[in-house]
Amino acid sequence: MDAKPCMDSLTVKNSHVLPPDTNSHGTLFGGKLMAYIDDVAAIAAVRHCRKPVVTASTDSVDFLQPVHEGDAICLEAFVTYTHNTSMEIFVKAITENLLTGERKVCTTAFLSMVAVDENNEPTPVPPVYPESEEEKWLHNGAQKRHEHRKARRKESKELAEKFGTGLPWSNN
Template sequence: MKAKPCIESLTIKTSHVLPPDTNSHGTLFGGKLMAYIDDVAAIAAARHARMPVVTASTDSVDFLNPVYEGDTICLEAFVTFTHKTSMEVFVKAITENLLSSKRKVCATAFLTMVAVDEEKKPVPVPQVFPETEEEEWLHSGAKKRAEYRRQRRHDSKEMAEKFGTDLPWSKRK
């Protein structure tokens, strides 16, 4: 498989923030922003792999600035690193007040997407290479982030085993 530059997977999605998208504070629901992040990351990953993809993990999403009703939310995503079947995707969300033209980064996130075949089994993906200083910065930190994800996944599996599927009160004496 031929390696591809990060820019080939660039995906940009802009949406107007309407009243049904907001909470009682007049700001975009966090879950709505997370859905946008997952969607744009999946498009970028599929664009890179040219295969269907599934979300394997989402790193923490920090809400840095509010997104108000009437603003736009613009998400930019691209593949920053690849392993055998997985891709790390960086997503940056920017809010813009269309009347004042003020723009702020409202969130950033890394997601891990896995390419799958018709039977939903993981399949190899092309490698990715950075071309800009920013892409190189993201690419160079990817292995460290991947190790952190592996440890977090291990811990999550351990917690799932410990707590299981029983309801918490069913174990009380």
């Protein structure tokens, strides 16, 4: 498979923050923002590999700035790194006060997506290469993030095995 530049997968999504999207503080529900993040990351991943994808993990999502009702939210995503069947996608979300034009980064996140075949089995993805300084910076740190995800996934599996499907106090 031929390698592709990071920007081939660039995906941009804009939404107007309306009252049904907000909590009692008049700010965007965190879960709504996380759904936007997952959606834009999936589109970027499919653009890169041209195959169906599933979300394998989402790294921490830190809410840096509130997104107010009436603001616009703009999400940008692109593939920063690939490893066999998985892709790391960087997502940046920017809130914009549409009346003043003030823009702020409200969150950043990394997601791991896995390409799947017609049997929902993992399938290889093309390599990706960075071009800009920012892309190179993200790409250079990707292997460390990949190893961290692997360790975190192992710990999650151990927790799932230890606690099972029953309530913690029921021993089931």
